[in-house]
Amino acid sequence: MAKFYGVIGYGETVEIRPGVMSEVITERNAYGDLTKTSRRFEDGPKVNNDLTVGNSISIVADAYANEHFFAIRYVKWSGAYWHVTEVTVERPRLILRLGGVYNGPKAPVSSTP
Secondary structure: OEEEEEEEEEEEEEEEEOOEEEEEEEEEEEEEEEEEOOEEEEOOOOOOOEEEEOOEEEEEOOHHHHHOHHHEEEEEEOOEEEEEEEEEEEOOEEEEEEEEEOOOOOOOOOOOO
16 A cells, blocks of 8 residues: 655635635645555547546544545645545545646645745
8 A cells, every 4th residue: 555645735725705616726735545556547528538547545644634524625746736536524524536637726826935
């Protein structure tokens, strides 16, 4: 079983001004294990097939992760951002099932070194 250390992106919908909602992303680091590794190409009416991974990552959940597991949007793994399609709570761990490449909002890049 391979070890995992990486970034987990949590999304929260907030009202930025009256009547306008936006998703704000917060990133937190997590430790865990890569419990399943697989990939597949999904055929479709496009020129290029979509790459989808079926990986499962079991992370050790801290208090924040346990309270906000419903808000997990992505995992940064192997140099790419992957969409989390399913979260299973198995205390003290969370099992994250990854899907396709994540193209949604990300946390702002910090300008401090």
